Amino acid sequence: MTSTIPNSPTTDANTDLDALTLQLDRAHVFHSWSAQGGLKPLVLAGGSGSRVWDHAGRTYLDFSSQLVNTNIGHQHPRVVAAIKEQADVLTTVAPATANLTRGQAAERITALAPAGFNKVFFTNAGADANENAIRMARLHTGRDKVLTTYRSYHGNTGAAVVATGDWRRVPNEFARGHVHFFGPYLYRSEFWATTPEQESERALHHLRRVIEAEGPESIAAVMLETVPGTAGVLMPPPGYLAGVRALCDQYGIMLILDEVMAGFGRTGHWFALDAYGVVPDLITFAKGVNSGYVPAGGVIISDPIAATFDERVFPGGLTYSGHPLAMASIVATLDAMKEEGVVDNAATIGHDYIGPGLAELEAKHDVVGEVRGTGVFWAIELVADAATREPASAATMAKAKSELLARGLLPFVQDNRIHVVPPCVVTSDEVAEALATYDEVLGLL
Numbered sequence: 001m002t003s004t005i006p007n008s009p010t011t012d013a014n015t016d017l018d019a020l021t022l023q024l025d026r027a028h029v030f031h032s033w034s035a036q037g038g039l040k041p042l043v044l045a046g047g048s049g050s051r052v053w054d055h056a057g058r059t060y061l062d063f064s065s066q067l068v069n070t071n072i073g074h075q076h077p078r079v080v081a082a083i084k085e086q087a088d089v090l091t092t093v094a095p096a097t098a099n100l101t102r103g104q105a106a107e108r109i110t111a112l113a114p115a116g117f118n119k120v121f122f123t124n125a126g127a128d129a130n131e132n133a134i135r136m137a138r139l140h141t142g143r144d145k146v147l148t149t150y151r152s153y154h155g156n157t158g159a160a161v162v163a164t165g166d167w168r169r170v171p172n173e174f175a176r177g178h179v180h181f182f183g184p185y186l187y188r189s190e191f192w193a194t195t196p197e198q199e200s201e202r203a204l205h206h207l208r209r210v211i212e213a214e215g216p217e218s219i220a221a222v223m224l225e226t227v228p229g230t231a232g233v234l235m236p237p238p239g240y241l242a243g244v245r246a247l248c249d250q251y252g253i254m255l256i257l258d259e260v261m262a263g264f265g266r267t268g269h270w271f272a273l274d275a276y277g278v279v280p281d282l283i284t285f286a287k288g289v290n291s292g293y294v295p296a297g298g299v300i301i302s303d304p305i306a307a308t309f310d311e312r313v314f315p316g317g318l319t320y321s322g323h324p325l326a327m328a329s330i331v332a333t334l335d336a337m338k339e340e341g342v343v344d345n346a347a348t349i350g351h352d353y354i355g356p357g358l359a360e361l362e363a364k365h366d367v368v369g370e371v372r373g374t375g376v377f378w379a380i381e382l383v384a385d386a387a388t389r390e391p392a393s394a395a396t397m398a399k400a401k402s403e404l405l406a407r408g409l410l411p412f413v414q415d416n417r418i419h420v421v422p423p424c425v426v427t428s429d430e431v432a433e434a435l436a437t438y439d440e441v442l443g444l445l
Contacts, residue, residue, distance in 0.1 A: 017055035018043045032156070033168070042405070047074030050426045052410065060405070063422045063434050064412035068229060068377075069287035071265045072333050072342060073423040079293050082332030086324050095122075095321035102322040105330040109289070109300060112270045112334070114279045119306040121314075122298040122322040126260030126286035127155025129297040130223070132316050133282045134159050136299065137221035137254040139315075140308045144176070145219045147210065147253075149183035151231035154223065154258055163223060166231065177220075181210045183228065184237050187370045187381065188389065196237035204243040216251035221281075226272035229261035232417055233379035235372055241278040248281075254305070255280040260297065264288030265337060265424040268347030268375030275374075281305055288424075290333040296326035337424070346424035350375040353428050354420060357435040365442040367392065378420035380438070382445070391416035396445055403441040409434055 021043045031039055045055045050073055053059045065071065072079065086101060093099050106120040121136075123129045134146055148154065150165035161168060162175040182190040184203040191202035211219060222244060228234040248255045257280040262272035266288055269275050273283070282305060286297030320326075337343060350373065358371040358378060369383035382392035382400070392400075397413055404411045404418075412419040418438070422430065 013055070013057035015056040017045070021045075021055065042410075049073040049075075050423050050430050058408075060408050060410040061422075061430060061434055061437075062410045063420060064410050065376075065421050065423050066292065067287070068261050068266070068412065068419070068421045069292040071288035071346075071424045072291045072337060073425040076291070076333070076336060076425075078336045079290065079329050079332045082328045083294060083325050086328035090324050092320075093324055095317060095319070099322065099324060099327070101324050101327040101331065105322070105327040108331060108334045109285070109298070113283060113300045114273075116279070116303050117283065117300045118303060119301045120298050121301060121316075122296065122327075123286075123318055124295050124320055125155070125297045126258075126284065127157040127160040127297075128318065129260065129284040129286055129299050130154045130160040130163065130256075130258060131157050133256045133284050133299045134163070134221065134223070135316055136282060136301065136305055136308075136314075137256060138177075139312075140305045141220045141252065141254060143218055143220040143253075145179055145214060146177060147179050147181060147207075147214070147219060147222045149224065149228070149231075150180045151183055151185060151228055151234060152225055152258075153228075153230040154225075155260075179210065179214055179219075181207055183224070183234065184240050185232070185234050186237060187372075197239070200237040200240040200243065203237075203240060204247070207244065208247055211247060211251060211253070216253065219251065219253050221254040221256050222248055223256040223258060225258045225260075225262060226276070227262045227267060227374075227377065229377070229419075230414055232381065232414070233373045233377055233419060235374065236276065241273075241276045245278050245280070254282065256282045256284065258284050260284055260286045261288075262377065264334075265343040265346045266375055266377045266421075268343065268350050270343055290326065290329040291423075293329045293333070294323065294326040295320075296323070296330060340425075342424045345426075346375040349426055349428065349431060350378070353431040354378055354435075357431065358420065361435070361439055361442060364439070365445075367396075367442055367445045373420065376420075376422050376424055376426060380418040380420060380442075382416050382418065392445070400441055400445060403444055404437060407437045407440065409437045 043054045044052050052062050109120050148163045152165040154160045154163040159175040161172045162178045165180050184199045186199040193199035259271050263285045281302045283300040362368045362371045366386050367382050369381045371380050384390040384392050401413045
């Protein structure tokens with residue numbers, strides 16, 4: 001299909017450039033989380049809004065948001081212009097200096113955070129945001145252990161990947177002091193629960209027992225993704241996050257909420273935590289804060305933890321902390337999202353279009369075990385058997401991905417799930433187009 005979207009390469013379609021791109025990639029680029037020999041990555045050359053395309057002009061509706069990060073869509077003109085304008089003024093500056101754009105970015109972020117959060121430590125991405133949140137919690141409490149769930153992803157750096165619960169931590173377990181527990185997931189309950197309330201109560205009992213068994217005085221932090229993303233868009237059941245907060249308060253443990261994927265509009269709120277009335281001690285972010293236009297992340301620090309380092313040196317830093325180009329993109333992104341109602345759009349799209357549409361697919365297709373989500377943050381869990389809930393096979397998921405791509409939809413496929421995660425600027429017409437494509441492909445599985 002040839003694109004008719006503004007700024008797409010309709011007049012300069014060039015299959016030779018696609019071939020060259022792939023040739024250079026395979027000769028010189030080492031890809032993450034992959035065996036390198038059989039790779040044939042999708043070539044992308046441009047994008048606008050919720051669509052991307054290759055050099056030949058083939059267009060894809062991007063319902064992956066790349067890695068669930070292009071919340072404001074591709075090539076938003078205000079963000080691109082801000083990066084260009086900052087480049088004309090100052091392209092880089094040492095983090096020890098004061099810079100107006102950095103201060104403005106921090107001011108805008110803290111204005112969206114709960115009361116009592118007035119400082120931001122900027123990082124390069126979400127992984128090192130989690131690294132530094134762990135460091136702050138340990139130094140603030142004088143304790144060592146960090147508790148995280150098995151169904152989680154916190155990044156691919158030393159402590160973050162060990163905090164991660166999925167298989168990727170196993171070859172990388174070099175960091176100390178990490179303990180894992182099971183979080184709530186009613187569809188595949190570890191606790192023999194049959195209702196959301198039961199799942200919440202039993203998951204909290206399990207966490208309490210882990211805390212007691214590990215020794216509360218040894219635990220610096222519990223770190224949770226507010227809504228676990230890569231693990232399956234696992235919506236917290238009623239009372240769970242409040243219960244974790246209460247346990248942390250009881251035992252003097254810091255609560256870190258990882259909003260790297262769930263933050264900045266993804267759930268239809270500025271932060272996913274806004275929907276639960278829970279205030280953590282540290283909030284980590286990246287991705288949607290500027291849609292990844294320039295790498296950026298950070299830790300939003302509660303006032304008591306920030307005060308720990310008023311007279312004590314914080315032993316951490318990054319050369320590119322608060323990089324001016326990244327900061328300019330954050331300011332422009334957050335301003336544009338506010339003025340254009342992007343977060344409200346995500347909430348409306350999820351409630352009125354994606355949610356009802358996916359519910360219809362669940363009712364229609366036996367291969368769909370469950371759909372769940374909020375805003376523009378959803379998952380379709382596929383099963384081989386609806387009664388036993390046996391996960392769909394890798395071959396089935398590979399077929400689903402290839403069939404979706406063949407129909408011009410760029411999916412996010414993880415384990416036995418298709419994650420429905422378009423940009424927050426997605427339109428109802430684009431959702432209808434995607435739902436029709438999902439419907440067609442699910443009928444083939």
